[in-house]
Amino acid sequence: MAALSFNRTTKTFSDGNDEIVAVDELDLEIRDGEFLVLVGPSGCGKSTTLRMVAGLESPTGGTIVLGDREIQHLTPQERDIAMVFQSYALYPHMSVRGNMAYGLQKSTDLSDDEIDNRVRTAADTLDIVDLLDRKPGELSGGQQQRVALGRAIVRDPEVFLLDEPLANLDAKLRAQMRTELQQLQDELGTTTIYVTHDQTEAMSMSDRIAILNAGELQQVGTPLECYHQPENVFVAGFIGEPSMNFFDVTVADDRLVGDGFEVSLSEESRESVSGTEELVLGIRPEDVVITESTDEPDAFEASINVVEPYGDENAVHMQFADTTNDSDFVASIEGMRRLKEGETVGVSFPEESIHLFDAESGEALRNRRLEDEAHIENPEAV
Amino acid sequence: MSKPTTSRGESIARMLPALDYSKIGISILVMVFFVFFISPIWTGLVTAFKTTGAVTGTTPFVPPGTEGFTLEKWTTAIDYLSTGLINSFIMTIPSTILCVALGSTAAYGLTLVDWHRRARFAVLVLFMFGIFIPYQAVLVPLSDFWINIFAVDGTMAFLGDLPFFTERHSRLFAVTVTHVVYGIPICMLLFRGYYVALSDELVEAAKIDGASITSIYRDIVLPLSKPMIGVVFIYQFTMIWNEFLFSLTLIGSSNSPAATVTLVLSGLGSDLSGVDFGLRMAGAFVAALPTIIIYVLFAEQFAEGLASDN
Missing domain, CATH: 3.40.50.300 (P-loop containing nucleotide triphosphate hydrolases)
Incomplete structure (x- = not known):
């Protein structure tokens, strides 16, 4: 060997x-x-x-x-x-x-x-x-x-x-x-x-x-x-099934502005993207939060196009409700939670789970924060 | 309990296939072709069993009656053709085997062995030329080669000292070698089609297993070529056995002790008194017998080879 x-x-x-x-x-x-x-x-x-x-x-x-x-x-x-x-x-x-x-x-x-x-x-x-x-x-x-x-x-x-x-x-x-x-x-x-x-x-x-x-x-x-x-x-989109959702966003002060949604940025995140204005926001389907209302900060309305049940989870294909942006995105939710096609729900992209990439080079500027870093660093120890 | 909704007659009618005109047409066509191909063979066969009188006295495809029946034509034909048959075997068997062996190795070298792509293509083109050379065009240079440049009569004169052979058999040797040379391109092409379809991964697996170019051929490619060897063997055997032009050019006369069966057959049953059709037919069947036997022996491989080639 x-x-x-x-x-x-x-x-x-x-x-x-x-x-x-x-x-x-x-x-x-x-x-x-x-x-x-x-x-x-x-x-x-x-x-x-x-x-x-x-x-x-x-x-x-x-x-x-x-x-x-x-x-x-x-x-x-x-x-x-x-x-x-x-x-x-x-x-x-x-x-x-x-x-x-x-x-x-x-x-x-x-x-x-x-x-x-x-x-x-x-x-x-x-x-x-x-x-x-x-x-x-x-x-x-x-x-x-x-x-x-x-x-x-x-x-x-x-x-x-x-x-x-x-x-x-x-x-x-x-x-x-x-x-x-x-x-x-x-x-x-x-x-x-x-x-x-x-x-x-x-x-x-x-x-x-x-x-x-x-x-x-x-x-x-x-x-x-x-x-x-x-x-x-590329790596973000290739690894993971269903794949990560990507949106073009721009930085406006302490917020990320996309077509149909906004995400407020923490101090730390702002530093990591400083100097770049055109960004790509990535969020894994399981990190997309679906709520009943749009009361929460950064929440927006989305309508459900298709629900694919896998038993253990559902892949929910959605569209922004209020804009002309007709891009589709996917959220994974628990299998037991029922959502109907055509329903309008509140959606938010939590700041701690988003990935940010330079729109030009595609390089990651900020990855999702992990609570248990050691778990990732040394998976063989598990 | 429900009652049958149709009468007995109706249900039988439903089970019968509908009258299909295209099927009838095909059947008629098949029968026409069958008659077309079988009638000359049949006529030849019955003629071979007729006395000379019966040949002229009866319709060609009607079997001879008891007084018109004879086996004499067959015994005469066998008698007359026996040396020619032996000569043909002496020529056909080695040249067929060599064609198969060389065609297969050449095809292997041009498909499964990895070397200069352009050079490989150039060699392939040469082989293609070889296939399309018309035999008539090379007869003069060919006889010039065997008589003047490589004077086969002189160099192979020792053949006369062997049993059965005569000095004239040097010309049979020349025909044999000529058949090998002209047979390789088409054999190569047949094998090539088969090898191109063979999985590359198989050869690569053997390479990784540590096999050399020759052992890949011997251990992997050759055993897998069996069905194709059957096809090429039958094809090449028939071609060489039935070939007439090279024999005529190089051996010359049907009276030569080295004459092949096709050459002898050309003179059989015709003399000043006319043509003996019965004898000619019997002779034709005797001459064709070996190819028929080869077909029967290799039929299974032949079918398998044709199937796997497609």
């Missing part, structure tokens, strides 16, 4: 005369034994990053260091990595045993007996011993997924690379495999990079998340850091 680091790693593809930058000077360190999730929308460069570690793409600039050696110029078999593909890529003509043994036969000098032992142990860990003599075509999606994992862990590599391994499973199995994968990684303690476009997977599985957009690293941090302390508008 070893740490892995990217140092100004760049990958450009040339398409005719156009240069397409897939990964732009990525600086990122993955600690020994860490479970890092690379997340971002499709085309953000996350898969390219993973494939550069695997040796399936070669970087056009910068280095990749595994342990204490640079690996960017090595062939895949010299790197001591194992990868799980989205399609599983099991060899259809080989048995499960053959699939798992193939890598050991090709990249180690182990005797047949030793290989067989290791395959058996790995199969035991994944509970697939009774599938060893079957062909991949005879297995269900979930079983194939396990075999693909088995093929990776049997190699006992320095790093696991997982490319959307759960994308082809149905929702229930996916949730189950998420937990299992995490436990497995915990047991094995192998440094793992996991690529996904699904922010739920990223949040629930990782030690740390690295968020990429358009080839550039946006933020690296624990899931809760990324959720509560996003460094820019």
Whole structure:
């Protein structure tokens, strides 16, 4: 096991005369034994990053260091990595045993007996011993997924690379495999990079998340850091489901003025945004407060368009009542609380839970205040 | 209890399919095609069993009566074609196997192996040229090559010392090599279509497992090509077995001891006294037999290969 680091790693593809930058000077360190999730929308460069570690793409600039050696110029078999593909890529003509043994036969000098032992142990860990003599075509999606994992862990590599391994499973199995994968990684303690476009997977599985957009690293941090302390508008909008609501606002003395609402600012907040007048206000759906009346400070009227019940909570899509501003925003409320579509309610955006971003650069100027900072700083202690 | 609302006759009528004119049209069309394709084969087959008298005395597609029936044409044809059959096997089997092997490796190198994209495309274009070369255009340079530049008669003269072979078989060797050369492009193209559809991730998984370019081919690609090998083998076998022009140009005469079955067949059953249709038909069926057998043997792989290619 070893740490892995990217140092100004760049990958450009040339398409005719156009240069397409897939990964732009990525600086990122993955600690020994860490479970890092690379997340971002499709085309953000996350898969390219993973494939550069695997040796399936070669970087056009910068280095990749595994342990204490640079690996960017090595062939895949010299790197001591194992990868799980989205399609599983099991060899259809080989048995499960053959699939798992193939890598050991090709990249180690182990005797047949030793290989067989290791395959058996790995199969035991994944509970697939009774599938060893079957062909991949005879297995269900979930079983194939396990075999693909088995093929990776049997190699006992320095790093696991997982490319959307759960994308082809149905929702229930996916949730189950998420937990299992995490436990497995915990047991094995192998440094793992996991690529996904699904922010739920990223949040629930990782030690740390690295968020990429358009080839550039946006933020690296624990899931809760990324959720509560996003460094820019992109991260704020990408992490969290339903996503954060954004509004254009301007600063007027001690108040933020948006189209249809106002929020009074505290002294501290005013300082953090001083010098910038055009801002973007962000507020998570669960922080939007819905009241019966508009008596409270900063409250305004909004009409309810759609209520999506999820059982444990309701996502309420609303619109400002009094203005021409027809932008839609979402609030999450408890599942038991009933609101009717078409109803007009009082809404406020509490000052302590808003995020403020520079409208031009998108950078966060002020994030929501947390009562329990320690909880966020060190989530592993929980 | 509710009573049935329809009479028995009505419910039976409802179960019968409605009269569908397009279905009738299709059935008629199928029958027309069936007759169109089957009648010449049928006529040929019955002619092969007729005595010379019966051939002229009866309608072509009517089976011979008891007095007009004979197996003599078949025994004569087999007798006459046996050397040609052996020669054709000597030529077709190795050249087909080589075409399949080289076509498959070339296709692998041009699709699944990652190297200079433009160079790869240039090589592919060359292969495409190879497919579209008209055979007639190369006959003169071809015979010039085998007779003057690589004088096969001299270099392969040792063939005469082997059992069955004669010195003239050097020309059969020339035809075999020529078929390999002209067969590779189309075989490559057939395999290429199959390999392009093969998952990249499979090859990448093998790379990560530590397999080299050759072991990826041997362990992963080749075993997965089985259905396509069946298709290409049947196709190429039939093409080479039935080919006439190269044999005629390089071997020359149907009397040569190296003559292939197509060459011998061209002279079968025609002499100064006229054409022996019965013998010609029997000969044609004997010559076609090996390709039919190959189809039957590889039918399953053939169907599987065609299905997976689409």
